[in-house]
Amino acid sequence: MRIIFVHGSGAYGDIWRYQTDYFPDSDAVNLPGHPNGQTLNSVEECADWLRKYIKGRGYKDVVLAGHSFGGAIALMYALRYPQELKGIIIIGSGARLRVHPMFLAPIEEAIKGNPREWYQLVAEMYRLTPEDYKMEVVEKQKAIGPAVMLNDFLCCDKFDLMDKVQEIKLPALIICGELDVMTPVKYANYLGTKLANSRVMIIPQATHFVLAEKPEVVNKAIEDFVKGISS
Numbered sequence: 001m002r003i004i005f006v007h008g009s010g011a012y013g014d015i016w017r018y019q020t021d022y023f024p025d026s027d028a029v030n031l032p033g034h035p036n037g038q039t040l041n042s043v044e045e046c047a048d049w050l051r052k053y054i055k056g057r058g059y060k061d062v063v064l065a066g067h068s069f070g071g072a073i074a075l076m077y078a079l080r081y082p083q084e085l086k087g088i089i090i091i092g093s094g095a096r097l098r099v100h101p102m103f104l105a106p107i108e109e110a111i112k113g114n115p116r117e118w119y120q121l122v123a124e125m126y127r128l129t130p131e132d133y134k135m136e137v138v139e140k141q142k143a144i145g146p147a148v149m150l151n152d153f154l155c156c157d158k159f160d161l162m163d164k165v166q167e168i169k170l171p172a173l174i175i176c177g178e179l180d181v182m183t184p185v186k187y188a189n190y191l192g193t194k195l196a197n198s199r200v201m202i203i204p205q206a207t208h209f210v211l212a213e214k215p216e217v218v219n220k221a222i223e224d225f226v227k228g229i230s231s
Contacts, residue, residue, distance in 0.1 A: 010149025177206030
């Protein structure tokens, strides 16, 4: 099995470092514009780009893991090209991802040249992650820039598979931090009720970045899930 990790809004592949260290044959992609290239304008475009990426590298027996925006991309890929995947892992995401204006306003101000509140927003997202991880990721996201994050959030805001998600029959692991306010537990539970071949795992004392806050728990869950598919 080859696990492909897909990051969330305004982020980049190395947010998955605790996972790629644990799963040495895995790959954590940088979506276009994160930081190189031109950003894409929809979850659908990202799924098609990812398909070309996977095919271009000849990856087989793919398990697609996505966080937040990346989870939306994984769901879209699974809906469109189920025969090309062995399973999906959805972390801190949902079948629909409306973005609250309170998240958009600081980003729009940063684009205008007033980044202070946006810097605070980004730092807040990673507040429970290890200090060295947080410092590096926050600085990298600042460098990627607010325009990219805004683009990604707007892609999320347009994303809605609530009337189609039940068509996904692939094995699915759905992970959410119990304290996640961006994609709350009800999003994970909704996916669990709609995806026939799924398991929902709610991780205590974790927020939206559960993958870095509780990497040992997340990695064990992923490992067990992949072993289950393999057997």
